Each structure stands twice: as C-alpha cells, then as structure tokens.
Amino acid sequence: MDASSPAPTRRSDVARHREMLIAAATEEFTRNPEASMGDIARAAELTRATVYRHFANREALEAAIRSDALDRASGALADCRLDDGTAVEVLGRVIRALSAQAMSLRFMVLQAPDSDPEFLARRAQVLSPLADVVRRGQREGLLDDRLSPEWIVTTMASLLVAAVRAAPSPDVEVAELVHRTLMFGVAKPAGD
Amino acid sequence: MDASSPAPTRRSDVARHREMLIAAATEEFTRNPEASMGDIARAAELTRATVYRHFANREALEAAIRSDALDRASGALADCRLDDGTAVEVLGRVIRALSAQAMSLRFMVLQAPDSDPEFLARRAQVLSPLADVVRRGQREGLLDDRLSPEWIVTTMASLLVAAVRAAPSPDVEVAELVHRTLMFGVAKPAGD
DNA sequence: CCGAAACGAGACATACGTGTCTCATTTTGA
DNA sequence: TCAAAATGAGACACGTATGTCTCGTTTCGG
Structure with missing residues (x-):
C-alpha cells in the first residue's frame, strides 16, 4: 500500500x-x-x-448500521469516566451520554435476541463495563444488592429507550427524569 | 338476521x-x-x-392480532378491581395480570407510533384507566406527584416488557421484581 | 353413518424488492 | 479550468411473497 x-x-x-x-x-x-x-x-x-x-447489498448496510450503533454507544461510554465518582454519578453521566445517541440506542436495544450473534456478543461486551459500575455501586452501598446487575442495566436501558421515544430531542431534563426514576422509582419520597 | x-x-x-x-x-x-x-x-x-x-389478506390478519392484543389487555385490566385498595396494590395486580399476557403485551407496547391510528387510539383508551389509578395514587400520597401519570404508566409498561422479554414464562417472581423496581428504583433502601 | 364444511397440497398469475448495468449529468479537488 | 469520480435516472433479470384457484382428503356435527 x-x-x-x-x-x-x-x-x-x-x-x-x-x-x-x-x-x-x-x-x-x-x-x-x-x-x-x-x-x-x-x-x-x-x-x-x-x-x-x-x-454491496442489504446485509452489508445492516451490518454497517449495527457496527455504527455499537461504535456510538462504546464511544459515549468511553467519555463517561466510568471510574470517577460514585456509581450513581457515573450512571447519571451515562444516561446523559446515551440519550444524546437516541436513535442508535433504540436500534441497539431493540434488536431481536435471535439476530446476528456477532452483534449480540459485541453488544454484551460494550455493556459489560456498565454492569461493573453497577456492581461497584452495590459494594459502595448505593445500589440495591438484591437486584442483579444485569437487571439494573436492563432497567436503565429500557427507561432510556422509553423516554427517548417519547421525546426524541436530546434533552437534559429527559436524562434527569430517567436518572431519578431509575434510582428512586415512582413512589412518593418518604421525608419530603 | x-x-x-x-x-x-x-x-x-x-x-x-x-x-x-x-x-x-x-x-x-x-x-x-x-x-x-x-x-x-x-x-x-x-x-x-x-x-x-x-x-382475507395480510392486513386483515394484522388487524385481527392488534384487536386481540387490545382485548387481552383490556380483559386483564378488567379483572384487576382498579378501585379496590391503594393504587400501589392495584399496580401490583395490574403487573401480575399483564405479565400473564406477555406476548400480547409486548406486541401492543412495541407497535410503532406511526402505525394504524385506530389501534393507537384504542390503546390509549385501554390504558387510560391506568393513568387514573396513578393519579389516585398521587392524591393518596403514595406516588410521586412530580412525575406525570403518563410517564409512570410508560415506565411500568417498559419494565414489564423488559422483564417479560428476559423471562417469557408467566412468573410471579418476575411480577414482584417489576413492582419493586417500579416503586422504589434501584437505589439501596435507606433503613435496611 | 353420511353430508357438509374445513383442510392440505400445489399450481398459477401478479406485485414488489433486490441487485446489476448503462449512460448522461453533476460535483469535487488539483 | 478540467479530468476523474460520484451521482441520478432508469432499464433489466431474478427471486420471493401475495392472493386466488382447483381438487382430493380429512374431520366435525347431526
């Protein structure tokens, strides 16, 4: 060359x-x-x-957008300083960063469980640092350790997709809403 | 006739x-x-x-399954005694009832926002009693009134679909997990 | 048990998406 | 300005799904 x-x-x-x-x-x-x-x-x-x-063909285009979505998610997470601050703070940054990649996030999360195995493997690999952050949060005593880290990550992704679907514009308030709902649910706070 | x-x-x-x-x-x-x-x-x-x-054709089949999904969801809600007990208890029954209709629920929730307008209208109509229950819960002081009732319903539906997708068998523990996560989020409970 | 209704199997025309190709036109970069 | 590269427009063969039809067989209900 x-x-x-x-x-x-x-x-x-x-x-x-x-x-x-x-x-x-x-x-x-x-x-x-x-x-x-x-x-x-x-x-x-x-x-x-x-x-x-x-x-070259439809399959090549589909492979390209799968790869692009993973790259965007991976890049967004790379900018989140996953080791700085408490796990709760990290999740806040993650939610903000991922909500800025609304379309790719939706596409990535909603892929069928029986689609391209390579994609599913890379997605698991991209998301695994998030599960690590959750585990750290459980050790720190900030996240409920009765819930599996995978379920917590799934919950975050689902809320993110739902919120982004309702308001496709990258909004900071949307990220804040998702973070609050993820952390504390919909029950009335006790001392308030 | x-x-x-x-x-x-x-x-x-x-x-x-x-x-x-x-x-x-x-x-x-x-x-x-x-x-x-x-x-x-x-x-x-x-x-x-x-x-x-x-x-008669593909469109007729698709219309039939849309209608069927709405009927199942509507029927499940009708068996939930939406006016008995606190709103939190009602939501628990609703989650159990809807998780028993996993397939129809997933199909109903994941329909694109630009699909058949009649379906979207009927879906909103079927879900509206749930928003009423949420509003009652906010008046009772059990649900966070800083969150819109629509967002709370969306949150419940999203968690339900995510959980049912991971464990397609109608499991009581799954319903309990969704209920807990919906109500209190993933943060470590204070006094525990 | 028997007739009517529903089904399986398969042929058939049709519509639509895919992937390739050619040629005229536009756009980029030197 | 000018040549090379990229695009637009459209024709083309091909594969596949759709919707209709016929005919022989199975199955339900009286």
Whole structure:
C-alpha cells in the first residue's frame, strides 16, 4: 500500500453520504424493519443506485448500521469516566451520554435476541463495563444488592429507550427524569 | 338476521384454528415483523391456504392480532378491581395480570407510533384507566406527584416488557421484581 | 353413518424488492 | 479550468411473497 496505490485521497462527499445513509437507515429500520432499500435512499435524499455503490447489498448496510450503533454507544461510554465518582454519578453521566445517541440506542436495544450473534456478543461486551459500575455501586452501598446487575442495566436501558421515544430531542431534563426514576422509582419520597 | 341465516352453527375447530393463528402471528410478528404468511401458517401448524380462509389478506390478519392484543389487555385490566385498595396494590395486580399476557403485551407496547391510528387510539383508551389509578395514587400520597401519570404508566409498561422479554414464562417472581423496581428504583433502601 | 364444511397440497398469475448495468449529468479537488 | 469520480435516472433479470384457484382428503356435527 505505497507505490501501488498512488493517491487514494477520497472525495469528501463520499464519507458524508455514507454517514447520511447510515443515519437514515438506523432511523428507518428502527421505525419500520420492513423498509426497502428505496425507502432508505429516499430518507437519505439519495438514490437506490448510490446506496448500492456504498454498500454491496442489504446485509452489508445492516451490518454497517449495527457496527455504527455499537461504535456510538462504546464511544459515549468511553467519555463517561466510568471510574470517577460514585456509581450513581457515573450512571447519571451515562444516561446523559446515551440519550444524546437516541436513535442508535433504540436500534441497539431493540434488536431481536435471535439476530446476528456477532452483534449480540459485541453488544454484551460494550455493556459489560456498565454492569461493573453497577456492581461497584452495590459494594459502595448505593445500589440495591438484591437486584442483579444485569437487571439494573436492563432497567436503565429500557427507561432510556422509553423516554427517548417519547421525546426524541436530546434533552437534559429527559436524562434527569430517567436518572431519578431509575434510582428512586415512582413512589412518593418518604421525608419530603 | 333470523330466517335468512338458518343455522350458522360454526364448527368448533374453526374458532380453535383462528386462535392458533392469532397466537402464532402475535409471536412471530413480535419476533420478526418481516415474517411471511407462510411462516405464520407453519408456526400455527396449518397451511397458507387455510390462513387465507380465515383472513382475507395480510392486513386483515394484522388487524385481527392488534384487536386481540387490545382485548387481552383490556380483559386483564378488567379483572384487576382498579378501585379496590391503594393504587400501589392495584399496580401490583395490574403487573401480575399483564405479565400473564406477555406476548400480547409486548406486541401492543412495541407497535410503532406511526402505525394504524385506530389501534393507537384504542390503546390509549385501554390504558387510560391506568393513568387514573396513578393519579389516585398521587392524591393518596403514595406516588410521586412530580412525575406525570403518563410517564409512570410508560415506565411500568417498559419494565414489564423488559422483564417479560428476559423471562417469557408467566412468573410471579418476575411480577414482584417489576413492582419493586417500579416503586422504589434501584437505589439501596435507606433503613435496611 | 353420511353430508357438509374445513383442510392440505400445489399450481398459477401478479406485485414488489433486490441487485446489476448503462449512460448522461453533476460535483469535487488539483 | 478540467479530468476523474460520484451521482441520478432508469432499464433489466431474478427471486420471493401475495392472493386466488382447483381438487382430493380429512374431520366435525347431526
């Protein structure tokens, strides 16, 4: 890859169009898994032929958006300083960061349990640091240790998806609402 | 509808097959919205021709399972004595009753917000008594009145679907777990 | 037991999505 | 400005699901 490939300088719009296609496909497939390649193209304001120039076939496009969603979630978690502060504070940052990736989060969480095994494995790998944070919180005495860490992570993801579905705009108040509900539930606080 | 229809006594297996088809379709479509009519037929241990004898087309089948899911949810709520006891006790009964209708519940909750408007309207109508129960609980001082009743209902439904997805068998412990998590969240209880 | 109704099996036309291809046009980067 | 690359438009063959139909067989109900 030196003299044989003289100048692989790619045009700027190629990367932009690819991102537009992945974003549109993530949104369309989340809303309607039966969406056709033509639907995706139209949602991205491109044509069907161009979609096939970026992705060999439908399976390749689906693999790309799965990978993109995992990358976004992984990147969001990487910016959360998972070891700084109490586990409760960390969960607050995680909820804010993930709610900013609403579409990818919904797509990632709602994937069927019988879909691509590689995706499921990578998702478990991406989410495992969260379970570690929860375990730390249980050791710190801040999180209920009668609940399994996996259930707590599932609860957080479910609330996040539900909230983001109701208010798709990345809102700080939404993140705060999810955090409060996750931590304390819907019962009336005792001393208040 | 008297002399013109002499004896509309339908055979017993017709109703049974219809129920098998609706049950199979609910499960298949929930797991894979792209499932074909042939997939549904095979899941119900019938043939494609028979499916079309029961339902004129795919749209009719989909409408039937939407209606069936709403009927099941409505029936489950009707057995919950929504006005007896505290709102917290009612929510416990509701969670138990709905978790027994796992498949229909998942199908009902996960329907896209841009699907059939009639379905969405009926769903809102079926769920509205739950919001009333929540409001009563807020007046009783048992539920947090800083949270909107709609969000509390959404939270309950989301947790229910998440739990039922992880453990599809109608388990009493699952219902108890959902109830506890809904009410008190995942934080460590204070005096314990 | 017997007739009517429902079913299984399978052929059939049709509609639609997929993936490939060509050619004219637009856009990027040097 | 200009050549190369990317796109738009649309034709094309192909595979698959849909919906309808027929005919022989099974099953329910009186």
